Amino acid sequence: MVEPTAEPEVVEPTAEPEVVEPTAEPEPEPTPTEAAAAPAGRPGIPSEPFGPALATGTGTPIQIGTDPGAQLLFDVDRVTVPNGPVTLTFTNDSDTVQHNWVLIEGDDPAMLARINQTAQDQQRQLRNTLGSVPPSGTDGVLVATQILNMGESVTFTFDPPGPGTYTFICTFPEHFEGGMVGTLVVES
Structure with a gap:
């Protein structure tokens, strides 16, 4: 004969389980478009011109652009200005390539290569x-612009x-090596 078994003991919880609420909504993953066009202003990515020679106000106005196609060239090889502040409008006229403008003290090839590297x-x-x-x-860097997209320009002073010969280059990958170099002569 089989003896009846006792009902199993039911254990009641003594406390409610702890629910952990998130403190903030997680940020959405960037889309491939957002990743390719990372916003300027992130650490290490300038969003405006910078450097010890950057000044306020206005100076002798000059314009420097780039080749409108894919050639790695500035539209001028040499610019001469009087001694004193200069207001530059740099325009990336290219329809295919990003560019920037970096002014370097002197024209020592080793310094140019080091700054580009x-x-x-x-x-x-x-x-x-x-x-x-x-x-x-x-x-050795006197002033530099951020990387400009096609058709963008930036104006700064x-x-x-002082009087002398200075070199300007583009430091976008392979552009300096490709010949994007020019000379700024400051007269006395």
Whole structure:
């Protein structure tokens, strides 16, 4: 004969289970378009001109542009200005390539190559071509612009250290090596 078994004991919970509420909504994952066009202004990615020669006010106005196609050229090789502040409008006239403008003290080939390499190292570290600009405080850089997209321009004033010959280059990957170099002569 089978004996009846007792009902199993039911254990009642003594406290409600703890519910953890999220403190903030998670940020959505960036779409491929957002990732490709990372916003300027992130650490290491300038959103405006910078450098020790940057000045306020206005100076001798000059305009420098780029080749309207894909050639790695500025539209002028040499610019001469009187001693004193200069107001530059730099325009990326290219319809296919990004560019920037970096003014360097002197024309020493080793310094130019070092500054360009510093910009390339910065770009690789940031994993973003908008970071292809020498970091603020790079020795020898007087003033630099952010990377400009096709058709963009930027106007700013800078004050070269005095009469002499200065070099300007584009530090977007492979542009300096491709010949994007010019000369700024400041007369006495």
